[in-house]
Amino acid sequence: NAGVTQTPKFRVLKTGQSMTLLCAQDMNHEYMYWYRQDPGMGLRLIHYSVGEGTTAKGEVPDGYNVSRLKKQNFLLGLESAAPSQTSVYFCASSQGQGLAPLHFGNGTRLTVT
Amino acid sequence: GENVEQHPSTLSVQEGDSAVIKCTYSDSASNYFPWYKQELGKGPQLIIDIRSNVGEKKDQRIAVTLNKTAKHFSLHITETQPEDSAVYFCAASMNTGFQKLVFGTGTRLLVSP
Numbered sequence: 492n493a494g495v496t497q498t499p500k501f502r503v504l505k506t507g508q509s510m511t512l513l514c515a516q517d518m519n520h521e522y523m524y525w526y527r528q529d530p531g532m533g534l535r536l537i538h539y540s541v542g543e544g545t546t547a548k549g550e551v552p553d554g555y556n557v558s559r560l561k562k563q564n565f566l567l568g569l570e571s572a573a574p575s576q577t578s579v580y581f582c583a584s585s586q587g588q589g590l591a592p593l594h595f596g597n598g599t600r601l602t603v604t
Numbered sequence: 605g606e607n608v609e610q611h612p613s614t615l616s617v618q619e620g621d622s623a624v625i626k627c628t629y630s631d632s633a634s635n636y637f638p639w640y641k642q643e644l645g646k647g648p649q650l651i652i653d654i655r656s657n658v659g660e661k662k663d664q665r666i667a668v669t670l671n672k673t674a675k676h677f678s679l680h681i682t683e684t685q686p687e688d689s690a691v692y693f694c695a696a697s698m699n700t701g702f703q704k705l706v707f708g709t710g711t712r713l714l715v716s717p
Contacts, residue, residue: 495647531613533693533707534648547702581647588703590636590655595647 492519497582497596504572504603505514512567513541517587522585523565524549525557527578534581540565541588572603606631606698610708617684618716625711626696628676636697637670637677638705639662651692652679684715 498513516523525537527547536549540559551599554576565584570578579600607630615625629637635656640648654661654668654677661668665684670677677696681688691712695705 531709533608533610533709535707536704539702539704541702549704583647590697590703592638592650592653593640593648593705595640595649597645597647 495584495594495596496535497515497580497599499599500597501600502602504601506530506573506598506603509568509570509574509602510572511569512582512601514565514567514581514596516565516582516584516594517563518584518586518594519562520584520586520594521527521562522588522591523559524585525555525565526581526583527551528581528588528598529578534552537580571600572601574603577603606634606696606706608682608694608696608706608708610694610711612688612714613709614714615715616716619684619686621673621684623681623684623712623713623715625679625692626676627678627698627708628674629706630675631696632675633649633699634675634696636703637668638695639666639668639679640693640707641690641692642693642694642710643652644703648687648693681713684713686715686717687712 524539526534538557543562585591638653642648667680694708
């Protein structure tokens with residue numbers, strides 16, 4: 492049972508480049524989330540999805556887009572990367588809303604130069 | 605919006621000692637308080653949680669206490685072991701039409717043999 496799988500694990504981008512981070516879960520969870528983790532700031536919610544075909548904004552959505560075309564996949568896109576988007580990105584899934592445990596992937600470390 | 609403060613940011617203890625991490629939250633409507641442990645290079649993993657109708661919960665060497673009146677909750681680890689070394693995050697639920705978690709800024713715990 493793989494749980495939540497994120498690809499890639501590491502990536503370096505130049506300012507202005509674009510990329511997509513992939514997240515896949517095999518637990519049949521309805522809810523999926525993208526967080527960013529920065530030193531001293533904990534985990535901040537970027538976007539989330541309450542089911543296939545749905546997306547919603549979290550605390551820090553600017554500069555990111557997401558898609559949930561299939562229930563098991565949640566994609567995070569950066570259209571024009573900026574140095575401020577240098578961070579570690581975590582995908583998570585859960586069976587229910589805020590009272591259900593989050594299952595996290597192992598993260599993607601993104602550096603924008 | 606909900607704000608979760610976590611202290612201390614770093615904590616060093618000797619093996620066998622106890623460790624306490626404290627969090628305060630601002631939204632009196634919060635009713636779910638999980639704790640996550642993040643090991644190096646991994647995503648956060650739920651270790652214990654408590655709901656607002658309970659004042660204390662234990663699971664072997666870890667326990668969480670909740671004081672709803674004061675809006676604070678704490679993680680207690682007894683008989684610490686080197687493998688307890690990690691970053692610990694508290695979180696509180698927030699309902700903005702969708703129940704989501706707001707995370708604290710994390711505590712780096714180092715247990716020395």
